[in-house]
Amino acid sequence: MATGKSSLDDLRRQIDRIDNALHDLLMERASVVEQVGDVKGKDKLTMLSPGREAEIIRRLLSRHRGRFPRTTLVRLWRELISGMVAVQAPMTVAVFMPDRGTGYLELARDHYGTTTTMTPWRSPGQVIHAVADGSAQIGILPMPDREEGESWWISLTGDSAALPRIVARLPFSGPGQGRGDGIEALAVGLVNPVATGYDRSWLAIETAPDVSRARLRTVLGAAGIEPTQLSATQRSDDSWLQLVEIAGHMTNDDGRLARLMEGRQTVLRAVVLGGYPVPLSTEELSE
Secondary structure: OOOHHHHHHHHHHHHHHHHHHHHHHHHHHHHHHHHHHHHHOOOHHHHOOHHHHHHHHHHHHHHOOOOOOHHHHHHHHHHHHHHHHHHHOOOEEEEEOOOOOOOHHHHHHHHHOOOOEEEEEOOHHHHHHHHHOOOOOEEEEEOHHHOOOOOHHHHHOOOOOOOOEEEEEEOOOOOOOOOOOOOOEEEEEOOOOOOOOOEEEEEEEEEOOOOOHHHHHHHHHHOOOOEEEEEEEEEOOOOEEEEEEEEOOOOOOOHHHHHHOHHHOOEEEEEEEEEEEOOOOHHHHOO
């Protein structure tokens, strides 16, 4: 009859065997990722796939069983994904950090990896500039409805294809324990968001002056666009610029934008600023 000690030793040997198998699979995955990098080329921007990353995590959660915490599973895979990105090329994240302890650095580390290079900047404009000039591949910015200074999103409304676009909303899987609690942020990069089936998009809409939010919602609905959040408004004498979050994935060649601007009486111009996969819900992360 096996003793308690020998049974424990046997279980530990099983764990060692499993750890070795997991390690072998990690090394195999890294080898495949290297091949992916060779196919994509040396452009650092091609290594970023926010939509694909979200799809991987949702797929794993859908098949997860047992008592291992779902939140831990997600955090493990976020760290794994960050390491695999580094296999292709080093990445730098520019973080809005006007003061230490504001939470944005913690959100960035939780999502983009604890060993990824993070550079702090005191203003949103500096973050956007770092992404635009290529010194950072991702920028972490405050939610527009929390802004106390510059309305950074206005700088994304130009027609240039080289402008950063919104690509993620953080935290994707809830804040880490004691880190960034209650803070949300948007991530920007020089990549085009792709549809995942769980998406939100951001529109900057120039309207005639004095267009109320109720009127804007009506006009959006008539064009087949479902607004989920009207975040900010910049007013001038000639027009107002309104920031709107909408349901679903949208690009600037979407036919609904043309319908939105028909007649140009209410909406004078509309620009898609990017979008993101919807963060995981409490229900999706529940045990």
